Every structure is written in structure tokens, then in C-alpha cells.
Amino acid sequence: MNLQAPALIVIVPLIAALIALLLGYWKKSLAYPVTLVALFASFLASLSTLKTVITSGVIHYRMGKWAPPWGIEYTIDHLAAFVLVIITFVSFMVAVYSRKSVEKELPDKIVFFYPVFILQIVGFLGIVITGDLFNLYVFLEIASLAGYALIAIGEDGAPLASFRYIIMGTVGACFYLLGVGYLYIVTGSLNIADLARLLPELYNSKVVLVAFSFFLAGIAVKMAVFPLHIWLPDAYTHAPSSVTALIAALMTKVSAYVLIRVMYTVFQPSFSIEMIPVTVILCWMAAIAIIAGCILALAQTDLKRMLSYILVAEVGYILLGIALANRAGLTGAILHILNDAFMMLCLFLVVGAIAYRLDTREISEFRYLHRKMPFTMGAFVLAALSVIGIPPTCGFFSKWYLILGAIDARQWIFVAVLLVSSLLNAILFFRVIEYAYLEPASEHNGEGHKKIITQEVPFSMLFPILVSAAGIMTLGIFSGKIISTIIQFAIPASF
């Protein structure tokens, strides 16, 4: 079992997608349990893989026993195992949540929803687990195509948003594919480990340089780095609640993972940092993304849209950590992949829950919400504090490492950007909190309050919200442990 665990992570959900579709046709209610079981199995397999990686180092799994570089190899190092656990856990939580949410939002598409939903997750998992650049492209397309479909089944405006995403996303994927092609031309290999070995001699080649640029541009689109984020807010706002929770928590994180792989595994850090000034450019893009994301978020009245822009800023944090190119910065970036997945999961689940009960996401309609949905709002406040960076929530610790990275790199402007963004986030979230929690004295004249009946969302929706909120606290307190057991080994040795 343990030996085959890496393969099971991907294959179990892949087969489950088919089974869910077939069983779903036979009986509508069966699609959901199949999804749950498959994702839970995948989660267990990824946990077992992570454990193996921690105890005995990198796993190389050869599909069908074909030796690389000809066969496809799964390479699971600390970083991959870490991200796999995040993906499987988050997607399991979203799956639990999606039953009631989908029943309400997409009553006649339940059977189609789950298979595509699983395919999306398979795409994410494949991207992370594979050790082959072209295979990565295939999974990237699986994830993207599933994503286009899932977004398009959302509310009014979703098809258009999805169409814009398709255009941008396809351009991004093409860039990535071009990069792969160029590298194949000069090296004749697609295996990541093999490429890492072959490339250093070719670092002066223009072709390699072009390939590298294509990679970065392609990934930047997928990752929604400002100003290539324009597809994101519309797509994420109009998508069904559980879809947004899934892709907001994972899509950008997985792309960040690909960026780290390309910059620091396929190419050596020395190339990415010293040969061309790409880290400088990326740092600035990240800084602009952080500030612009927060400021654009300020202008939104729809909570989901506001969060989408905050996500753009969060992507900026991860990018900044990667581009600072020192130990602390990269630690912060990898830690933030985890933390941000949890924060975004929690926040978007909460938005979905609010929309489920109120049928609106307008912030100004949130009055009395803390008494209608006390637990949901409690989770929201916790996640909000984490995004702001208040200790001991997990968001604080990724910020800590990012700032440390920026200070170590003596980049004062980026230090300032990180600090200021905390304050901007505080403004953003306390605005919502004021609407949801305050009851103007004029309405109750200091006397008793209006009687408000608590109407929490169903338990299957509340449970993932509470788990993710608890996760935000726990991950914060245990971040030292996470770094010393996993993340420090996930950072390339040369840092």
C-alpha cells in the first residue's frame, strides 16, 4: 500500500470521476458519496506519502516501471508532498461542503458537477506529483479545462467570465508549452531531474533564455499575477460557491508551486537569480500586485469580489517570497502556500454560506449577521485576522518570514509594502466586520435588541468552515514545527 501510495493519490480520484458519473446517471444521490470517499482516500494516501518522504527522503515512482527519462516519473520531494497534502485536504473539505451548496445553486447539474470537480482536483494533484515537464502541461490543461467548465456553470455572467478565462488561460498554457518545446529542442529531454542535469551547460543559449521567459509568462497568467489577473475577479465571483472555494484556495497555489519548480529545480537558482534580473522584476510585480490588489478590493461592495481581489494580493505575497530568493523569503512563500490555502478556503466557504442564507453577498446587507450565523461569522473574523496578520493566526507567521526575507535582502521598499498591506487588509476586513457585528444604537435606543433567530447553515457546510478556522489557529501555533520538519527541506540546498 505504502509503496503504491504516490500512484493512488492521482489514480483513485481519476477513476472515481468516471464512477461518479456512471453511478450518478443511475442514481443522482450517489455522486456525492463517491466523491467523498475518493478524495478521502487520496488524502490518506498523500499523508502516508508525506510521512514516507519525511522519514526516508525523496520518492521516485516510475509509472509502469518505465525508466526515466523515457518513462513518466513521479517525483515526490518534501515540497511536492507538502503541497499534495494541502490539495487533498482542502479539496476534501470543499467536497464535504459542496453537497448542500450545489443542491441549492445547481439543482439540475449535480451529476455533472462532481465528476468535473474531481477532474479539477486530479489536475492539481498531477501537476504537483509529476516529475515530467510535459506531463505537467497535460495535468495543467486538465485542471484548467475542468476549471473553465466549473466556472461556466455558475450564476449569470459566469459563461462570459469563463470565456475570458479560457482566452487568457489558453494563452498562458501555450506559453508554458512553448517553453517545454524549446527545452526539448535543445536537450531532448522532458524529465525535470534530467533537464536540471543537462541545462547548466546551455545556460548561455538564447533558446534556453527564451524558454525560461515563456515559462514565467505562462505561469504568471495561471497564477494571476497582477496585471495578468484580469480574468480572475469575474471568474471567481460568478462561479458556484464551492467551485470558488476550491480554485481560489488551490489554483494560484499550485501555479506558485510550478513557478518554484521551474525557477529553482528545472533551472538552478544561480541561473534564475544571477543570469538575468528576473527576480528583481518579479519582486516589483509582486509588490504592485499586493498594493493594487488591496486597493482594488477596497472599491468592491460584493464580498466575494472583494475577496477575489484580496486573493490577487495574496498571490503577490507568495510571488514576493519566491522572488526575494533567499532562505527566509522562500520559507515565507512556501508557508504562505499552506496558510493562504486555508485562509482562502475559510473565507470563500464563509461567503458561500452567507450567500446560501441571505441570497446576497452585498456587504451592506450584512446587518445582524453575527447573530444569524454566529459560528460562520466567528470563523470569518478569525480568517480576517489571519489575512491582516494578527498573531497567533497563521497569516502572521508567513508575513513574519516574508518580512524577514525582505529585511535580509535589504529591500526596504518591499518591507514597507508588506507592512502597509497589513493595514490595508485591516481596513478591508474591519469594514465588513462593522457591518456584520454592529447594531446602530439608534435602532435599539440602548434598550434590548431586536430578536434575531439564529439560522446557521447546515452542518455539512458549517463543519468545513469550522475546521478551516481551527486550522488557521493551529497552523499558526505549529508553524515552527512545520518549517523544521518539512519546509526547510523543501528549499533548494543552495539557499
Added chain:
Amino acid sequence: MDTIYSIRPLLAVLVTMVASVLILLTGDRSKNLRESWTILASIVKFLIVFSMLPLILQGKILEYTIITLCEGISLQFRVDAFGMIFGLLASSLWIITSIYSIGYVRGLSEHAQTRYFFCFAICLSAAMGISFSGNLLTLFIFYEILTIATYPLVIHKETDDAVRGGRKYLVYTLTAGVAILFAIIYIYSLTGTTDFSAGGFLAGKGSAGVLVFLFVVLILGFGVKAGMMPFHEWLPTAMVAPTPVSALLHAVAVVKAGVFGCLRVILYVFGPKLLHDLGLWLILAYFAAFTVVVAGLYALAQDNFKRRLAFSTINNLAIIIMGAALISKSGIIGSMFHMVGHGYMKITLFFVAGAVYVKTHKEYISQLNGLGRQMPLTFGAFAIASMGIAGTPPVCGFISKWYLCLGALEAHEIIFLFVLLTSAMLDVAYFFPIIFNSFFKKPTEDDVKSHFDEAPMMMVIPLVITAIISLILGVFPNAFFHYFEIATTAAQAILGGA
């Protein structure tokens, strides 16, 4: 110095966290049960803190490490003499404040009482965490929790004013928090540690320019909560909060946390020697002296009772910082003792303001004429505490002022002696009219009664107790809590190392 591994500091912090959960669970269903959690937790907390006192007096340090946060920094509690002072002050005052709070919120039948007591308990956990923190990061974590937990208390009334006050409070404190965070990370980047050590740990760890910059950032950062001018504006605005909250803000937790942070930075991060070498102590002392005088002048002009007290607080906090900045032995002792003394005296004054408000709904000093005859206990306590703040013997304010003045002389800076004396004059000028008018002037308001008619006893008894404690501490500075002895121990540890 002996270090003892003990879980007691953690328990002291956790007790109120647990209580806060119980309070939330109990809710409005049973008010008496909910309030009994508050009282129970406050007593247990105090006993835990008090049980550590004998060890501290023997010069030992209690330590408890919870978990490693990042390389070189742990979430760690380390109870030393200075932490003990703040811990004792906060936990002893919380018992009294809780009783008073119950009287206050019930007297006014306030709304959202569960939220109120919940946040109160969190605040106290945070205050305890701050006092026992073993390093800057741990301190910062609790400092931010305190900021957030106080916000719902400031906006408690949910009027437009309250919301505005709350926003202002957040803007000031969160911005300050960000500045502090930056400085802490910078220090970590330079030294790889943030553990406090008596006499400082930063010497020789960076160029003079960097160290000066860090000092300025840290002092301004912590100074915001301590009400240092020109960053004091949030404090009078936050006066819209219910009075027990103001009492908590001003005498126990929030502003004292700011002062505590400043003192930790001055004495335990930078240390007297480094500050002396960099010449920063004198600049800080002047800076604080400015606040001392200007806040005193501002206070004169306030007619709102609580606002006047607020400016008096700003004035006294600056005195504490000034005393520490003089980095002479007497100055440090005086500064630490004033932190305690001011706590007991100022909380009395706020309790008085609250009692007057609950009984008569009067908020302005000009309305208080003749009220002393109706509420003799309340105003008697006011007279004792305000005289103490002005430094009149035999109230405890006298002892701290005496040592602060000695500190100024030891540092050979006569000017601060004059600052202290001026401030005492100003105290007299803005407090004595209240005493005089309330007892000796004819009532100008119709509803002032000439016979005895006090506020609820749950409010009067606490304020009488705190007034009596201030009096006792003035005669026997070591009574009950050995405050003076602890302060001396702390000062010796700091200067001995230098």
C-alpha cells in the same frame, strides 16, 4: 541567576482564556453563572500569580517554553521581577474591576453583556501574557491580541461616536503594531534572538545608526499605546467606552502594556549602557518630559470628567517612561513603583467617574458641585487618589515621585526635577477644584441631594478598596505584594549587568 521550570505562568494566562469560553457558552441564559466565571477566574488567576511571588523575591526566574515559533525564538514565558510587577498589578486589579463591572453593567442594564465579559477576560489573558513574555515576539503576540480584544470594548455602545473612537483606536494601535513588528524582525535578523535580558542584548549587534533607528521605531510603536504625544489622540477619543473599560484601558491593561513594552525595550532590549553610549536616554527623557508637561496643561482645559482623567493618564505614563529613561537606580525603582501606584490610584479615579455616571448620569466636571455631600465615600476616595497622583504624602504617589526626583538628581539632570514638580503642581491644579467644588460648593444642579445617596455598593466598595490600597502602599510600600522590593530587585538586575 536561578531559573526554575514551571508551568504556572502558562496557567495564569490560560485561566482567563478558559473562562472566556465558559462565559461565551453560558451567555445570557444565566447571568449569575456567567459572572461567577469571571470572578472565579480572576481569583484563581491572582492566586496563581501570587504563588510565584516568593520565588521571585528570592531572585529566581520562572520559565516555561511552549513551542518553538521559529529558529531561535520560542513561545516562551519567563517571569522575572519586572514582569511580576505588571502581572500582580493586573491580576489584583482585575478582581476589583470585575466586581465593579458587574455593578456597572447591571446598574445601566447595558446591552451585549456576554460580549463585554468575554472580551474583558481575553484582555486579561493578553495582559498576563505580555507581563510574562520571555521575548519580544511572545510579547508582540499578546500585545496584538490585546489590541484586537479591546476593540469590541471600545465600540461597546455602538453609537457613531463609539464606532469612530474604535476606528481611531485601531488605526493608531495597528499601525503601531506594524512598526513594532518591523523592528522585532529587524532585531531578529541582526541577532537571531529576541530574548529579553536584564541590561539589554543588542550592544554591539549593529551599527549605531541602525540601533538608533530601531530604538526610535520601537519606542514610538509602544509609545502609541502608552499615549506618548503626539500619538495620544486615540486615548481621549476611546473614552466613549463604558467606564470599567476605560478603567481597564487606563489603569490596568492597555496603556500599561504600552508602558511595559517601552520599559522592556529600554531596560531589557537595549539596556542602560547601550542607551548611554548612544546618547539616546537623554533625548527620550526630554521627549517624555514634553508629554508630561503638555498633557498636564491639556488636562486643565477639559470639562469632561473622563477626558480630564485621560490626559492625566497620558501625563503619568510619560512620567513612568521618563523615570526609566533616566537609567539611574532610583529612577528605575521610582518608575516601576509608579506603574503600580498609578494603577491603583487611576483606577480609583475612573471608578469614581463611573459611579457618578451610574448614579447621576453626569459626565462634566462643572456639574459636580455639591455632589460630595451626596456621595461622600465616592468623593472621599477621589480625594485620596487624586492627592496621591499629585504626590502628596502619605499616598503611594509620594513614594514614586520621591524616587523619581532622586533619579533625576542621580542622573545629574536637574531639569527633570523641575518637570516633575511642575507636573505635580498641574495635578493639583486640575484635581483640587473637583474636590473643593464637590464638597464645599452649593449644588448648581437640581437633582443633587443633600443627604447620603451612594451608587450601588458593588461599585462603591471596589473604589474604596483601591483608594485604601493606594493609601497603604504609601505608608508601607511593601505591604501585601512586596512591590517595592520587587522593583528594587529588578533595578539591581538591570544595573548589575551593566
